Amino acid sequence: MQPIEQELKSCLEEADRYRLLAEQSTDMISRHTPTSDWTFIDVNPAIERLLGYTPDEIIGTPGYDLFHPDDADNLKKRAESVRYRRGMYTNVYRFQHRDGHYIWLETTSRTIRNDDGHPMEIICVSRDVTERELAQQATRRLARVVEASSDLILFCNHRTLQLTYMNESAYRTFGAERENLAVFYLDQLFPKAVLHELVEPALQHAALYGTWYGSIPLYPAGNPGRIAEIREIIAHRNRAENMRVEYYSIIARDITLKRQAEEKSKRQQLEMAHMSRLLSVGEMATELAHEVNQPLATIINYCNGTFRRLDEGQITEIEQVTRAMELISTQAKRASEIIKRMRRFVRHTEFQRIRFPINETCEEVTRFLNQEATDHNIRFEFELDPQNPEIEADRLQIEQVLLNLIRNAIEAYSGSDISPRPVRISTRIEGQRLLVTVADQGPGISDEQMQSLFEPFSTSKENGLGMGLSISHTIIESHCGRLWAESDGQSGTRFHFQLPLRGMHD
Template sequence: MPPLEQELQRCLQEADRYRLLAEQSTDMISRHTPTPEWTFIDVNPAIERVLGYRAEEIIGTPGYDLFHPDDADNLKKRAESVRYRRGMYTNVYRFQHRDGHYIWLETTSRTIRDERGKPMEIICVSRDVTERELAQQATRRLARVVEASSDMILFCNHRTLQLTYMNETAYRTLGAERENLAVFYLNQLFPQDILHTLVEPALQHAALYGTWYGSIPLYPAGNPGRIAEIREIIAHRNRAENMQVEYYSIIARDITLKRQAEEKAKRQQLEMAHMSRVLSVGEMATELAHEINQPLATIINYCNGTFRRLDDGQITEVGQITRAMELISTQAKRASEIIKRMRHFVRRTEFQRISFPINETCVEVTRFLNQEAIDHDIRFDFDLDDSNPFIEADRLQIEQVLLNLIRNAIEAYSECHIRPRPVKIRTRIEGRRLLVTVADEGPGIDMDQLNTLFEPFSTSKENGLGMGLSISHTIIESHSGRLWVEPNGEQGTCFHFQLPLKGQA
């Protein structure tokens, strides 16, 4: 065979191989005019799988008309989706399917030129990347959400505990700058005791069960005065390989404003509680004055009697004077104790959680109300738990609640002639909580009043402000407890409140 024929046959065979490759390819291979219309000249059968057209339907169609309006001029504008390398352009864009919807194509194109450099045609290889683009869009949207989140979001290496990513809120809360290339580790953010007792167990829990929820305090050293807390940790696993933890997502929140608001509310509550105590003492002024007058009158009587006996010469030994002085001293101490209790009750204090026995507190409050009980012919009946339970709370505030409830029980008898007039005070342990009950046998409370009893300014007293029970309710709730009321059988009223026992708050 002559050499020319052999070369021609070889070229035909090579062309057939290329044609076979093009026809069998899953990528769409197409030829286009080098004009702005980008008209289809030829295309392989893969177009039917990619765009839904048969080859004969699309040939002669301007490809430009099928671009999404926002992507049609990507190449001219050199959009971010366009890359150029070694004479080839790669463009990611939306193209219209035969059914009318748009799909994402990634096309690598090259312009074929003649010997003079004039464009002859454009060869394109395109593939459907819709799933990839939608996944990337979702990732980008998620990244924008993460970056704009008001929560602190941090990614942490599960082995080194290095923070590999922090969103803008995390940088701001920690007092760091994104431009600063400082490397953060979890052990830099927490004291050793919190790291070992709270953070590491939380990471271990997330590694075992996927997530951890709770509250771990975080005080950023680079931003003094700020307070944050870790609320959630998520363990992300390598699902493609061995299902081992790859990294943790840590979600935290800056709670500085919340804490400041809580502190402000606490101060307001303390002020309201103090005002309530002062008002209570004001309402008891007559009884307190009478109670103080009794020892003072006794002191005067002892002094006057001693003077008379001295003038009459009836006292001849020092021992007789000593006895009188002992009696005077006893009454002075009694008056001093009354004033001391009153000053203790009305003083302004900060919230102080201490451990104390509730039985002793109940008895102490009734001593403060001793004169009022005498004036109203009240008898205190105690039924106190034999185990002498302790609670952890602000003692002064719990005393105030008891005082309000016991005074209400005393006043319940003011409009009736019931005799005897018991006020029953009972303490019991119920599981991990303490139950305190103050009950009377008065005429009871109307059902209409029961619904609004703990609301501010709700009162049936002529001169009352209606704040005592409202403040008591707030105090008990702030101690993780509950205060409620219920009828006492046929007549009377029972007030109950529950508080956590010592060590159970």
């Protein structure tokens, strides 16, 4: 065989190998005219799997016509989806399938030129990247949502506890700027006690169970006055490394405005409660004056009697004077206790959650109403839980609720000839909550009145403002409790309120 023939045979064999490789490739390999219409000159069989066309159907078709309208001029515009390196362009775009829908292709193309530098054809290698592109689009959409979220979203390295990402809300709450990048660590954001007692156990819980939910306070040092709280921690695992935790997502919320609104509401509630107590004392002025007048009148009688006996010489020993002084002192203390009780009830105080026994509080309130009960022929009856349950609450506000309910029970007998007139106060533990009931046997409350019973300014009293039950309802709800009434409209009314037992409130 001549050398020329042998060389020709080798070239043909090499060409066959390249064609075989092209035909067996899962990537679409195509040749196009170097014109603007990008007409198909040749293509391997992979086009049928990618685009649904056979090679014979697509050859001679302008490729430009199959581009998605938004992607047709990517190369001309040097869009973000186009990359250039060493004479080759890589373009990501949408191309029309034979069925009419679009798929995402990633094409690397190169222009073949003759010896004079004129373009002869364009060689392209294309692959279907639809799944990858849709996943990236979803990731980009998620990133936009995360960045625009009003919640603080932080990514935290599970070993170093460095914050590797913060969204715009986090930067704003921390008083930092993206332009002046600062490195944040969790131990910089929390006092040591909070870090060890709350944050680290939350991270460990998320590492074990995947997520943690709760509330951890966060006071950004770089932005005094702001208040946030961590509400959720998610542990993300690396599936390629034995499912080890790779990083944490920490979701927090700026609650500054919420806290300010709560504080404002609390102040308004305290003002309303104080005004209600003053009104209650004003309504009871006659009874209170009478109750104070009794020990004062007794003191005057003891003094006058002692003076008279001294003048008449009936007192000859110091023990007789001492006895008179003891009786006077007892009545003075009684008057003093009445005044102290009244002053304590009407004083203006901030909200104070303390631990106290509810049974004693019920008895204390009835002592405050003793004169009013006597004037209306009321008999107090107690059914108090023998365990003497304790609650954590603002004692003055709970006393105010009891006062309002017991006075309503007393007034329920007004205008009726019912006798006897009991007002029963009972306490009972129900699971992790305390139930307090104030019941009377008056004529009851009608269905129509029941509908608006706890609304402001709703009252059946001639001179009442209708604020007592409304304020009581607000007070009990602010203590994570519930207040309601039961009545058949004929044979009495029962007011109930429930409160968490000591240590059981949220």
